[in-house]
Amino acid sequence: MIYEFQGFIPVVHPSSFVHPLAAVIGNVIIGKDVYVGPGAAIRGDWGEIIIEDGCNVQENCTIHMFPGKSITLKKGAHIGHGAIIHGANIGANCLVGMNAVLMDDVSLGDECIVGALTFIKGGTEIPNRKMVVGNPAKIIKDITDDMIAWKTKGTALYQKLPGQCHETLKEVEPLREIPEDRPAAQEALYQTLEEFKNK
Template sequence: MSPPTDRRLVALDDEVPEVDPSAWIAPGAHVVGGVRLGREVGIYYGAVLRAEVATITVGDESNIQDNCVVHAGLEHSVVIGSRVTVGHAAVIHGCTVEDEVLVGMGATLLNGCVIGTGSVIGAGALVPQGAVVPPGSLVVGTPARVVRPLTEDERSAIRAGAEHYVDLLPRHRRATAGTGEGETGDQQDPHA
């Protein structure tokens, strides 16, 4: 088997990334080991998703923005739901992020925490290990704390933000076509 020209997907022994054909992975991003990307997922420039000791699952229509780190911890898989936006330079480590959540830029989520559906984690927040955020919460600070419930307009804005990133996928796919990177996951062989 000839080596792939695209090194975005990396198999670790038997742990091979599974990428839906409609997903897009930017040049310079890396998806390593037991990672599963759903429909119309966008993995943006410089992001790293690394799963060598537990799995990472990213649900449909979610986006992991530039320079994020998503890492499965020992005994802590990462589950990111559908229509989730993970803002630039956020760190997601061994935790669960339910559907329709916005994780702000530079936020850090630690092992075992659970972010409830329809919540916002503010930019720069640090969600401690094992914390449970109720659905529909606004969370800020270091350490992070729930400050109030979100309004329905704010929850709608989370959905609109995720839809915006799905709408951007064709532009990025066209811009990176023919570079050997930025193609869909089904075009690459991570074992080669």
Template sequence: MSCYAIDGIAPVVDPTAFVHETASLIGDVIVGPGCYVGPFASLRGDFGRIIVGEASNVQDNAVMHAFPGADAVLEPHSHIGHAAVLHGCRVGSFAMVGIGSIVLDGAVIGAGALVGAGSLVTSGFRIGERMLAHGSPAREVRELGADELAWKENGVATYRALAERSIASLRVVRPLAEPEPGRRRMPTGADTARPLGERRRRG
């Protein structure tokens, strides 16, 4: 990982967390146990503190930052989608911020909530526990069902397992010139996780 101290304050990464080598951690960043921080994620603790709670994931190209004196906080088991931007906000345990969403200063995403992909959560807006919210600006739509909550929890577990797999086996290699005969698939088959829409269609 690219890890930088500023003003004498260095990031903290638990030994059981995985932070990709292309991710950037600056200053007052604390990454807890079992976390996954994906390629090209940027966690900038050069103004406020960035906290990534236990077993949370911050996926590829996501950004976390905060104004001076403020914090950006992921409570344990948070799930942050690809290219999401979080600025000075708080995300509750088992909440999910969907792909490409923006969550602004002072916003609070309640435990177990889901922010739909591409949404804008405006400054100071609060999303209740286990609520679905989406849109620009985001608004609460309804309470999540048991199957949706289970789907989100499985996603958190899948990324925690990815952190473990990455620590154990991710290596820099030269690419092969062509696929080898009988090329293996990843051990994460379709039974590991499916898109929520597909789960709904299958009932």
């Protein structure tokens, strides 16, 4: 659902997909080819949230901040299931792992990878191309070209997903038995995965 708040109406590019079970509130700008999954909460009630082109905000993520802050998820940022971005700025082509928490005034450099369940305390600055893990978070190594190529390919799958959702996702009643002609595989997904492997 998309909600106006104090005169701010979210802006969502038509190529992007916001699941109806997500909540996007107020001062939010969503660029091109962005996927927002069910259960995500993007609350632009206390400040501006900009989600640039090609990002994805997966299921049950929360994006919010303290009053008066504005935050940006730069192009190609990949926010894994259940992650919390609270007043943090995310660099271009970053991967934030599942259930990670990034607190206020964190600055995550470009092409970083944050491990699942990592906690990055407020005010932390992470330089470009670092691997960050743990609670409290620690930088453990540099990101290699191969690692960022792997991340970029994974994000490309999510950049195709908004178009696939616009074309085929619809609310239905469940079937009560398995039909004889049920497809053996999700062909579109497997084709995309083959492209992923072959790049």
